Amino acid sequence: MKSKLTQYGRQGKKLPFPAFDMHCHVGQWALFDAFSIADQLAEMDTIGVKVAAISSLAAIAGEVRRGNNLVAEMCRRHPQRFIGYVHINPNYPDLLLPELERCFAKRGFKGIKVYQQGVPYDDPKFDAVWEFARARHAPVLAHTWAGNLTGFDRVAQRFPEVPFFAAHAGSDFNYQPYIDAAKQARNFYLDLTYSREHTNMIEHFVKEVGADQIVWGSDQPLFSMAQQAAKVLFARISDADKVKLLSTNAAPLFGLKL
Ligand SMILES: [Zn+2]
Secondary structure, rough: OOHHHHHHHOOOOOOOOOEEEEEEEEEOOOOOOOOOOOHHHHHHHHHEEEEEEEEEEEOOOOHHHHHHHHHHHHHHHHOOOOEEEEEEEOOOOHHHHHHHHHHHHHOOOOOOEEEOOOOOOOOHHHHHHHHHHHHHHOOOOOOOOOOOOHHHHHHHHHHHOOEEEOOOOOOHHHHHHHHHHHOOOOOOEEOOOOOOOOOOOOHHHHHHHOOEEEEEOOOOOOOHHHHHHHHHHOOOHHHHHHHHHHOOOOHHHOOOOO
């Protein structure tokens, strides 16, 4: 298959369209050197990522409020480049709605980020979150691993108005649960964020699910944005599908015009 976009990857050229990274982070992670906002923006500029959707790494480790505040600060300082996910922790059910309300009152927050943190996604503790997402037209990004969806597929069927992104689709070679979930719910999207690239994984997903339900994120700064973009650029799918994955599928779900 002839692909002009593969050449952009091979030559390290900036993409000829505004890309959208729907899965990025902000803050420090214990295993990595510090990664500044300037570093983050420079990597985006090199590749041609116009806007990145960010959530807090500190919030994953328990500092929800401080982490969400850092996301708010990034969005305030760079409103053209970042939009935010509010991170919430289901182990503190009384704090879920107040934190969502507090953050959505600020500019920049457009989505919700969830980890199981010991609670399956179809546990009733999460219901207020899904209701909030429906009321605010907010996409939900959820950590999943190795096909272990912990009810995220069932939640997507219960709330068909909400876009649900399953992070790390295909991790540990367990593709089928992601494919089955996407076939059962048009609002269930496969997020390709993953440190590895299996031969033919993206091609297989496009063949089984169709390109419209696959979205691209890099997990920056945990993974290299260039390496993550290359997975799509070098896949044996059409250039039209590559543009869908890298830009036009996810951006409109956040109300973005790139
Ligand atoms: Zn992530």
